Amino acid sequence: MVEQQIPADIEALAVNENAEIVLARRYYRKDIDGNPTEDATQLFWRVASAIAAEESKYEKTTASTEILAKDFYSMMANMEFLPNSPTLMNAGTPLGQLAACFVLPVGDSIEEIFDAVKHAAMIHKSGGGTGFSFSRLRQKDSRVGSTGGVASGPVSFLRIFNTATEQIKQGGTRRGANMGILRIDHPDIMEFIRAKEREGEFNNFNFSVALTEDFMKAVENSEDYDLVDPHNLEVVNTLNAREVFEILVQKAWEKGDPGIVFLDRINRDNPTPALGEIESTNPCGEQPLLPYEACNLGSINLSIMLAEDEKNGISVDWDRLRNVVHLSVRFLDNVIDASRYPLDRITEMVTTNRKIGLGIMGWADMLFQLNIPYNSQEALNLAEKVMEFIQAEGRAASKQLAKERGAFPAYKDSIFGERDLGPYRNATVTTIAPTGTLSILAGCSSGIEPLFALSFARHVMDGDKLVETNPFFKTALEERGCYSEKLMDAITEKGTIADIDYLPEELRKVYVTAMDIEAEYHLKMQAAFQKYTDNAVSKTVNVPHEATVDDIRTIYWMAYEQGCKGVTVYRDGSLQSQVLCTEGSK
Ligand code: GDP
Numbered sequence: 001m002v003e004q005q006i007p008a009d010i011e012a013l014a015v016n017e018n019a020e021i022v023l024a025r026r027y028y029r030k031d032i033d034g035n036p037t038e039d040a041t042q043l044f045w046r047v048a049s050a051i052a053a054e055e056s057k058y059e060k061t062t063a064s065t066e067i068l069a070k071d072f073y074s075m076m077a078n079m080e081f082l083p084n085s086p087t088l089m090n091a092g093t094p095l096g097q098l099a100a101c102f103v104l105p106v107g108d109s110i111e112e113i114f115d116a117v118k119h120a121a122m123i124h125k126s127g128g129g130t131g132f133s134f135s136r137l138r139q140k141d142s143r144v145g146s147t148g149g150v151a152s153g154p155v156s157f158l159r160i161f162n163t164a165t166e167q168i169k170q171g172g173t174r175r176g177a178n179m180g181i182l183r184i185d186h187p188d189i190m191e192f193i194r195a196k197e198r199e200g201e202f203n204n205f206n207f208s209v210a211l212t213e214d215f216m217k218a219v220e221n222s223e224d225y226d227l228v229d230p231h232n233l234e235v236v237n238t239l240n241a242r243e244v245f246e247i248l249v250q251k252a253w254e255k256g257d258p259g260i261v262f263l264d265r266i267n268r269d270n271p272t273p274a275l276g277e278i279e280s281t282n283p284c285g286e287q288p289l290l291p292y293e294a295c296n297l298g299s300i301n302l303s304i305m306l307a308e309d310e311k312n313g314i315s316v317d318w319d320r321l322r323n324v325v326h327l328s329v330r331f332l333d334n335v336i337d338a339s340r341y342p343l344d345r346i347t348e349m350v351t352t353n354r355k356i357g358l359g360i361m362g363w364a365d366m367l368f369q370l371n372i373p374y375n376s377q378e379a380l381n382l383a384e385k386v387m388e389f390i391q392a393e394g395r396a397a398s399k400q401l402a403k404e405r406g407a408f409p410a411y412k413d414s415i416f417g418e419r420d421l422g423p424y425r426n427a428t429v430t431t432i433a434p435t436g437t438l439s440i441l442a443g444c445s446s447g448i449e450p451l452f453a454l455s456f457a458r459h460v461m462d463g464d465k466l467v468e469t470n471p472f473f474k475t476a477l478e479e480r481g482c483y484s485e486k487l488m489d490a491i492t493e494k495g496t497i498a499d500i501d502y503l504p505e506e507l508r509k510v511y512v513t514a515m516d517i518e519a520e521y522h523l524k525m526q527a528a529f530q531k532y533t534d535n536a537v538s539k540t541v542n543v544p545h546e547a548t549v550d551d552i553r554t555i556y557w558m559a560y561e562q563g564c565k566g567v568t569v570y571r572d573g574s575l576q577s578q579v580l581c582t583e584g585s586k
C-alpha cells in the first residue's frame with residue numbers, strides 16, 4: 001500500500017473509546033505482525049481520498065477531487081455519515097471490495113450448488129454478506145436423472161453452505177453471514193421452517209420464508225394450498241395454509257427464526273424487472289437484490305442532524321441533512337466504481353444497475369433529544385417526514401449525478417424509464433441497514449431501533465464487554481438532579497426505567513427501551529420508514545420473554561397488512577447467546 005500523505009489542514013481525529021476498540025480490532029490496516037499501521041485519522045483519509053479519486057475519470061464532474069476528498073473526510077470524521085464496513089476496511093487497499101451485500105443464485109445441479117458455495121466463500125473473505133434462495137432445488141428424495149439416485153433437498157445443501165462459511169476465517173476481517181430463503185410452496189418447506197429448532201445449527205444463516213399474496217389469502221380463508229416441485233412444476237402435495245402459518249409463528253416464537261419476506265411485494269418494487277426476478281435479500285433483510293447483484297450501503301447519523309435556537313428550541317436541521325444526503329449519494333456512487341468485485345458477473349450486474357443504499361442510524365437518539373417518545377404518533381409522523389425528505393433529496397442527488405455521468409445503463413428498460421421519470425444514476429438510492437458496527441463507531445443508537453437498554457453491557461467480538469450508558473439519558477438525569485450511582489446500578493441491572501416510579505413521568509415516557517415499546521409500535525415504525533425507502537428496512541421486533549405465540553402472529557400479520565417487505569422478531573432470552581443483553585436478562 002502506498003503511504004498516504006495527509007494534507008496539513010486535516011485535523012487529527014479523536015474517536016470515542018468504544019470506536020477505538022472496534023477500529024483497532026477489525027478496521028485498521030495492519031503490518032505482518034498484526035500491529036496497526038494507521039489510526040482513525042489515517043483510516044478516514046485513506047477512505048475519503050480513494051473514493052474521491054474516482055471523480056477524475058468523469059469529464060463533466062462538478063467536483064474537484066481534492067476538495068471532495070476533504071468533504072468526504074469531514075463527513076466521516078464528524079460521524080455525520082459512515083459507509084458500510086467493507087468500504088471502511090478495504091477502500092484504498094489492494095483487496096478493494098467495498099460492498100456489504102450480495103445475492104447469488106443457487107441452481108438445481110451439483111455444479112451450480114458448489115459454484116455458489118465457492119462464490120460465497122470468495123465474498124465472505126472480502127467482508128461481504130451473501131443471500132440465496134434455495135427454492136430452485138428439487139425436493140428431498142426426488143429422483144436425480146443422471147445418477148438414478150435421490151436428491152438431498154434444500155435443507156441438506158444448506159448445511160454445506162453453513163459449514164463452508166464456518167471454516168472461512170475471512171482474512172482477518174469478519175465472519176461470514178448469510179440469508180437463506182425458501183418459498184412457502186416448496187415441497188420441503190416444513191423441514192426448512194423447523195431447521196433452526198436446535199440452537200447452534202445453521203448458525204451462520206438467517207432464515208426467511210418467502211410468503212406470497214396467494215398464500216396470505218389462503219391463511220385468511222383457512223384454505224389449502226399447493227406445494228410444487230420446482231424441478232418439474234408438478235403439484236406434489238397440499239397443506240392447510242393456516243396450519244403452516246401457525247407452525248411458522250410458533251418456531252419464530254421459540255427461536256426468532258424463521259423471519260418472513262414478502263417476495264411479491266419486493267418484486268412489485270423491482271426497478272429492473274427486465275433483468276430478472278428478485279428472489280433473495282442480503283443477510284439482514286434490508287437489501288433485496290437480483291442474482292449476482294451487489295450493493296454498497298451507507299448511513300447518516302440522525303442523532304447529530306439537529307439544530308438549537310432560542311425561538312424553536314431543538315429541531316431537525318434540514319439544511320445540514322440535505323447537504324449530507326447529497327454528498328453521501330455522490331460518495332456511494334463513487335464506491336461502485338472504486339470497488340473490485342470477486343466475480344466478473346457481479347461487476348457487470350453492479351455497474352448495470354448501480355444500486356446504492358443510503359440509510360440512517362441514531363433515530364432513537366434523535367427522538368430523545370426532541371423529547372418525543374418512540375411509541376407515539378408524533379414519532380411515526382416524524383419518521384415519515386425524515387425518510388420522505390431523505391428519499392426525495394437522495395433521488396435529486398442521483399438525478400444530478402445522471403446529468404454529469406449518465407443514467408445507470410439499465411435505465412431505459414427500468415420502471416423509471418418506462419414512466420419517463422427522468423434519468424437517475426442509481427436504480428435504488430435508499431436502504432435502512434442495522435448499522436451494527438457503524439453505530440458503535442458513530443456512538444449513536446443503531447439504525448431505526450429503540451435502545452435495547454438505557455445502560456447495559458455490550459458483548460462484542462471474542463468476549464470483550466463494553467458498558468454503555470446512553471449519553472442523552474445521562475444528561476437528562478443530571479439536568480433533573482436525579483443522577484446517582486445507586487440509581488445507575490439499578491438501571492444497568494434492569495435496562496429500563498419503566499417501573500422506577502420515583503423518576504419523573506415525562507422522563508419515563510421519552511426514555512423508553514425496546515422492551516417497553518408495544519410490539520405494534522415497533523412494527524408501525526418499520527412501516528413508516530418503509531413507506532419512503534426504495535429497498536427494505538432492517539428491524540427486529542424485540543418482545544419480552546413473556547410474549548405469547550399470539551403476539552408473534554399479530555406482528556407477522558401486521559407486517560403483511562402495513563406494507564412491510566418482511567419482518568423479524570426476537571423474544572428476549574429465547575436464544576442462549578444473544579449479541580446484546582442487559583446484565584439482568586435471563
Ligand atoms: P455494518 O456496516 O458493519 O454496521 O453492518 P450492518 O450491521 O449495517 O449490516 C449491513 C449488512 O452488512 C448486512 O445485511 C450484511 O449483508 C453485512 N454484514 C453485517 N455484518 C456482517 C458480518 O459480520 N459478516 C459479513 N460477512 N457480513 C456482514
Ligand code: 5AD
Pocket residue numbers: 206207208258259260283284285286434538539540566567568
Ligand atoms: N430476515 C431478515 N432480517 C433478519 N435479521 C435476523 N434474521 C433475519 C431474517 N430472517 C436481522 C435483524 C437485525 C439483524 C441483526 O439481522 O433484523 O437487523
